[in-house]
Amino acid sequence: MTALLDNIINPINQWYRDSSIRAFVQWWTGELKQWVPEEYRKNIFPEAEAVYINQGDQDTPMLWRYSNQEFKALPRDEDLENNEWWHQINHYIADSDVDVSTTYLLASQHAIVRNVTLPQAAIGDIDSVLAFELDKYVPFQANEAVFAWRQGPVDDGSEKVLILLAVIKKDILENILQAINSKGVKLSAIDINMGSDESPEPLGVNLLPEELRKKKDWTKWKLYGGLMLAVLLLLSLVMYNSLDNKRSRIDSLNNQVDSLRKDARRAKLLENQLNQTITAANFLGNLKQQIPSRVLMIHELNEKIPQNTYLSRIIIDNERMEVVGQSDNANALVPILNESDTWYEPKIVGNVRPDPRSGKEQFTIKAELQPTTEEEADNDA
Secondary structure: OHHHHHHHHHHHHHHHHHOHHHHHHHHHHHHHHHOOOHHHHHHHOOOOEEEEEEOOOOOOOEEEEEEOOEEEEOOOOOOOOOOOHHHHHHHHHHHOOOOEEEEEEEEHHHOEEEEEEEEHHHHHHHHHHHHHHHHHOOOOOHHHEEEEEEEOOOOOOOOEEEEEEEEEEHHHHHHHHHHHHOOOOOOOEEEEEOOOOOOOOEOOOOOOOHHHOOOOOOHHHHHHHHHHHHHHHHHHHHHHHHHHHHHHHHHHHHHHHHHHHHHHHHHHHHHHHHHHHHHHHHHHHHHHHHOOOHHHHHHHHHHHOOOOEEEEEEEEOOOEEEEEEEEOOHHHHHHHHOOOOOEEEEEEOOOOEEOOOOOOEEEEEEEEEOOOOHHHHHHHO
């Protein structure tokens, strides 16, 4: 897993290191740091530190730490029973809160440093080009050497690229690794000291082969990644449950709304039916109030018709009354019937004809019905 991450990240780091984005990010980060108070700056923007082992011509190497763009002697840890330099380095790295890289500084007299100019087309494969042409720049065989390079500034429109090349012999590298590895110190880089022992100045190259460099500790990032994944899963679960609860609530509310709509429609239908029933009842009631009672009309006819008159047919509808019968004097019936409050304007319809059998006059009288007033309806009730 770590090798896979290294294979993915190393080319990205190489591209980022050579791109102009890195310069912009460094400038922007520096400007941003200036806005943060100094007492909080170290906690918010912790800077990675580097420990340098400067052997020089001394038996015991000098230890330096590089922080905030400044070299300072590595402080001695008085708590250590053994004051050997490798114990100090390992203890310092273990107690540090930030990433610490360890670099071995090789004296400049043991290395060959050259400025090499390459065509712009070779910038994508500089390692292969330098390995092929290495014997042009050093006085020994290419298979006996180890080289590293650093790209210089590139002028706009220029077809050449300036490369700072550093070369050492393999036996020197092997001696360094044997001496360092025997002390239990894991190197991240081997650089060239272009300054003095008292004031080191790294060249900025890494002569340590890629496979021998101290691998980045991904344990912390794996833990962070696992925690982040767990947070995302929990957040997704919470969001899913929240959305599911909202959907359930919405479905429940929609069902309630549908039920209320159905109840409202039923209530509206019942209201319409009730209104229709009330209208019909009012119509019948009004009709009953307006049209005189048939019983009362017949009773009144029975009282007003003289003894010499009899009726053979009575027709009563909603608007008029028709009476057919025989009488000794049919014309005398009209004034008598005109005295009624139930009907009005009675009149003989057609001709009055004598009946040869009874000797009486046959008649047909029609009258318009008089609507009943509310007062009369109340009196009838």
